[in-house]
Amino acid sequence: xxxxxxxxxxxxxxxxxxxxxxxxxxxxxxxxxxxxxxxxxxxxxxxxxxxxxxxxxxxxxxxxxxxxxxxxxxxxxxxxxxxxxxxxxxxxxxxxxxxxxxxxxxxxxxxxxxxxxxxxxxxxxxxxxxxxxxxxxxxxxxxxxxxxxxxxxxxxxxxxxxxxxxxxxxxxxxxxxxxxxxxxxxxxxxxxxxxxxxxxxxxxxxxxxxxxxxxxxxxxxxxxxxxxxxxxxxxxxxxxxxxxxxxxxxxxxxxxxxxxxxxxxxxxxxxxxxxxxxxxxxxxxxxxxxxxxxxxxxxxxxxxxxxxxxxxxxxxxxxxxxxxxxxxxxxxxxxxxxxxxxxxxxxxxxxxxxxxxxxxxxxxxxxxxxxxxxxxxxxxxxxxxxxxxxxxxxxxxxxxxxxxxxxxxxxxxxxxxxxxxxxxx
Amino acid sequence: xxxxxxxxxxxxxxxxxxxxxxxxxxxxxxxxxxxxxxxxxxxxxxxxxxxxxxxxxxxxxxxxxxxxxxxxxxxxxxxxxxxxxxxxxxxxxxxxxxxxxxxxxxxxxxxxxxxxxxxxxxxxxxxxxxxxxxxxxxxxxxxxxxxxxxxxxxxxxxxxxxxxxxxxxxxxxxxxxxxxxxxxxxxxxxxxxxxxxxxxxxxxxxxxxxxxxxxxxxxxxxxxxxxxxxxxxxxxxxxxxxxxxxxxxxxxxxxxxxxxxxxxxxxxxxxxxxxxxxxxxxxxxxxxxxxxxxxxxxxxxxxxxxxxxxxxxxxxxxxxxxxxxxxxxxxxxxxxxxxxxxxxxxxxxxxxxxxxxxxxxxxxxxxxxxxxxxxxxxxxxxxxxxxxxxxxxxxxxxxxxxxxxxxxxxxxxxxxxxxxxxxxx
Numbered sequence: 001x002x003x004x005x006x007x008x009x010x011x012x013x014x015x016x017x018x019x020x021x022x023x024x025x026x027x028x029x030x031x032x033x034x035x036x037x038x039x040x041x042x043x044x045x046x047x048x049x050x051x052x053x054x055x056x057x058x059x060x061x062x063x064x065x066x067x068x069x070x071x072x073x074x075x076x077x078x079x080x081x082x083x084x085x086x087x088x089x090x091x092x093x094x095x096x097x098x099x100x101x102x103x104x105x106x107x108x109x110x111x112x113x114x115x116x117x118x119x120x121x122x123x124x125x126x127x128x129x130x131x132x133x134x135x136x137x138x139x140x141x142x143x144x145x146x147x148x149x150x151x152x153x154x155x156x157x158x159x160x161x162x163x164x165x166x167x168x169x170x171x172x173x174x175x176x177x178x179x180x181x182x183x184x185x186x187x188x189x190x191x192x193x194x195x196x197x198x199x200x201x202x203x204x205x206x207x208x209x210x211x212x213x214x215x216x217x218x219x220x221x222x223x224x225x226x227x228x229x230x231x232x233x234x235x236x237x238x239x240x241x242x243x244x245x246x247x248x249x250x251x252x253x254x255x256x257x258x259x260x261x262x263x264x265x266x267x268x269x270x271x272x273x274x275x276x277x278x279x280x281x282x283x284x285x286x287x288x289x290x291x292x293x294x295x296x297x298x299x300x301x302x303x304x305x306x307x308x309x310x311x312x313x314x315x316x317x318x319x320x321x322x323x324x325x326x327x328x329x330x331x332x333x334x335x336x337x338x339x340x341x342x343x344x345x346x347x348x349x350x351x352x353x354x355x356x357x358x359x360x361x362x363x364x365x366x367x368x369x370x371x372x373x374x375x376x377x378x379x380x381x382x383x384x385x386x387x388x389x390x391x392x393x394x395x396x397x398x399x400x401x402x403x404x405x406x407x408x409x410x411x412x413x414x415x416x417x418x419x420x421x422x423x424x425x
Numbered sequence: 426x427x428x429x430x431x432x433x434x435x436x437x438x439x440x441x442x443x444x445x446x447x448x449x450x451x452x453x454x455x456x457x458x459x460x461x462x463x464x465x466x467x468x469x470x471x472x473x474x475x476x477x478x479x480x481x482x483x484x485x486x487x488x489x490x491x492x493x494x495x496x497x498x499x500x501x502x503x504x505x506x507x508x509x510x511x512x513x514x515x516x517x518x519x520x521x522x523x524x525x526x527x528x529x530x531x532x533x534x535x536x537x538x539x540x541x542x543x544x545x546x547x548x549x550x551x552x553x554x555x556x557x558x559x560x561x562x563x564x565x566x567x568x569x570x571x572x573x574x575x576x577x578x579x580x581x582x583x584x585x586x587x588x589x590x591x592x593x594x595x596x597x598x599x600x601x602x603x604x605x606x607x608x609x610x611x612x613x614x615x616x617x618x619x620x621x622x623x624x625x626x627x628x629x630x631x632x633x634x635x636x637x638x639x640x641x642x643x644x645x646x647x648x649x650x651x652x653x654x655x656x657x658x659x660x661x662x663x664x665x666x667x668x669x670x671x672x673x674x675x676x677x678x679x680x681x682x683x684x685x686x687x688x689x690x691x692x693x694x695x696x697x698x699x700x701x702x703x704x705x706x707x708x709x710x711x712x713x714x715x716x717x718x719x720x721x722x723x724x725x726x727x728x729x730x731x732x733x734x735x736x737x738x739x740x741x742x743x744x745x746x747x748x749x750x751x752x753x754x755x756x757x758x759x760x761x762x763x764x765x766x767x768x769x770x771x772x773x774x775x776x777x778x779x780x781x782x783x784x785x786x787x788x789x790x791x792x793x794x795x796x797x798x799x800x801x802x803x804x805x806x807x808x809x810x811x812x813x814x815x816x817x818x819x820x821x822x823x824x825x826x827x828x829x830x831x832x833x834x835x836x837x838x839x840x841x842x843x844x845x846x847x848x849x850x
Contacts, residue, residue, distance in 0.1 A: 075605040173732035180500040299727030307598035395831035406820035
């Protein structure tokens with residue numbers, strides 16, 4: 001396509017990951033190599049900052065800071081969960097869209113790259129379509145990002161490899177701890193992980209087993225399958241009889257047969273006859289201790305898992321960076337309206353390498369990709385070899401984080417703001 | 426003292442840590458250098474295994490496995506929480522003591538090294554006194570171990586440096602995550618850490634601030650001070666106004682003015698009018714969301730923090746190893762009845778080096794060492810410079826863990842059992 005001189009705007013959206021900044025570094029470094037891109041701006045806190053004309057002048061950042069983003073967790077530009085919600089709040093969304101194009105026009109933005117998950121790809125798609133409708137020449141490219149790994153078409157989502165590397169390491173370590181404490185009385189430990197309605201994160205902890213059935217995790221509860229309390233308890237019992245202990249990994253979004261989230265289940269009562277409401281791990285603990293009289297401990301890793309740069313996957317970080325580079329290239333080359341995807345090229349001995357491709361945003365928006373049933377064992381309590389073959393290469397290699405006084409050194413953008421040209425929103 | 430030919434028995438007790446195996450490696454390697462020590466046995470699951478005559482023949486282990494214990498978390502010999510409880514169950518305790526000496530005698534044990542926390546030092550002390558009473562020549566030496574850091578006389582306890590290195594890293598990472606998500610609506614995140622009634626672990630996360638008042642953690646709730654809900658909420662509000670977000674670290678054992686544990690507090694009701702019972706972080710979340718209308722997330726690291734070898738402190742691991750070596754040396758040299766302690770030698774520029782010393786077990790048993798009030802800021806919400814000066818050197822350096830396919834490689838003992846000589850207990 002014809003060269004399109006103008007400025008590039010990049011922003012980050014949704015929950016941060018250990019490698020979303022690696023994608024940002026890829027965008028910025030590749031954009032810097034293209035002469036048709038004049039200025040590089042960052043939206044502060046995603047679309048929300050753009051609406052507020054709160055733009056960061058990335059050319060003011062030091063090159064070494066941009067490089068250091070490759071080992072810095074969370075969203076350096078700031079992020080948001082703001083949606084252009086045409087269904088729920090159509091008037092607000094229409095006003096937002098007008099404002100957005102005012103800002104794009106005022107700052108001569110011709111390239112817009114949005115790094116995010118399902119909702120953000122949907123936002124990118126809407127902006128792409130709106131630009132066509134308005135006849136405003138804009139190259140929109142989406143960069144995939146989500147620890148949940150639930151975007152379609154891409155082999156995996158940047159952020160996923162790192163979260164499962166950290167979680168598998170944690171489950172391995174917790175497992176050794178619980179095993180060393182276990183006596184004839186038996187012991188159970190439940191680790192709650194993120195992933196919402198997708199089981200990818202929970203499934204990834206299977207790598208801690210290294211193919212040994214006796215090693216933890218012994219059970220993985222995936223939201224893709226219905227949680228059956230009786231079968232679950234039977235499996236815990238069986239495991240404790242065989243190994244003295246049982247490590248369970250539970251996806252936060254598992255549901256019972258009635259379709260209710262187990263972590264928010266109000267049908268179970270504690271010793272005082274009151275409902276238990278504190279998440280899946282606490283709920284399952286209550287069930288295991290109450291019904292099996294088995295001492296149970298929990299861990300609920302929360303945000304720790306998605307920000308764990310100190311245990312991030314190099315394969316993941318490199319792929320995140322490559323997606324950023326590919327997005328900037330695709331924006332320059334045109335046409336508008338794609339998401340970068342990762343394409344797997346099978347290697348030898350279970351290794352893998354990857355390249356990038358493009359997928360129309362129209363295909364991607366609001367499609368949720370779950371763990372396929374044929375990647376799960378028949379009894380539903382563990383992912384099988386097919387899953388392991390898929391996941392193992394994603395955690396290869398370690399991101400080298402510079403240390404100072406025993407703690408990681410993470411980069412921080414200067415965040416010099418671009419002068420505003422419009423009245424406040 | 427005179428040379429005492431015989432066998433050495435080493436065992437691990439209480440909650441595991443990232444470096445309790447480094448102490449074991451120190452004991453075994455130093456014992457192997459002493460000719461008066463003939464065989465080296467390990468008690469499987471601490472005193473419980475000894476009572477069951479369940480002994481591991483450590484001479485059957487490969488030298489490289491023993492060396493690999495220096496980077497392997499949890500208790501390789503197994504551990505227990507079994508007590509010689511002369512107050513609560515005097516008859517059982519007396520029978521246990523008889524059985525214990527039968528086992529020691531049957532296996533010609535002349536050296537007994539017990540690696541553990543407060544309760545274990547008490548057990549060692551009782552065994553030492555009993556040996557004197559019985560005229561059974563036995564050299565008992567305790568090795569300090571506890572993530573809680575609440576043993577007296579020793580500068581710090583092996584295990585503590587690693588847990589605060591991991592927790593400070595986690596709080597730093599979670600803090601960057603929450604900061605990048607924070608918009609004008611504000612956000613709060615509460616991280617619950619271990620330590621029971623001692624605040625050492627919670628206090629250690631202050632290192633994540635690196636001296637910057639704006640950096641997380643913004644508040645640290647120590648069990649040493651009474652939890653005051655009003656002051657706490659005021660501080661959270663103030664912090665969110667200043668920085669848009671607030672990261673709180675809460676010791677699991679914090680108590681209110683009535684002396685009740687906040688995590689088990691039954692005076693607060695949830696939206697259904699029922700008590701909240703799921704730990705401190707969940708409890709505080711309820712309070713912050715309910716009273717400040719501030720979106721709040723929690724992380725409850727549980728066992729993950731005490732087994733996190735992948736983020737262990739080299740200074741801590743080296744000190745743990747040195748304590749093990751010193752214990753074997755002290756046992757050979759005699760007399761019986763000491764705990765190894767770590768002695769700090771101040772270095773330049775806030776650095777430190779350490780040597781080991783000995784403290785009579787009689788002084789140590791059942792004394793709990795808490796965070797001194799003068800190491801906490803006046804308002805009670807953060808440890809001060811005195812604490813930081815103490816804690817900073819403890820997290821220096823990283824334990825190099827060998828990796829395979831993206832995950833740590835941890836050692837596992839063969840665990841060949843010593844032939845039993847006695848009838849079952």
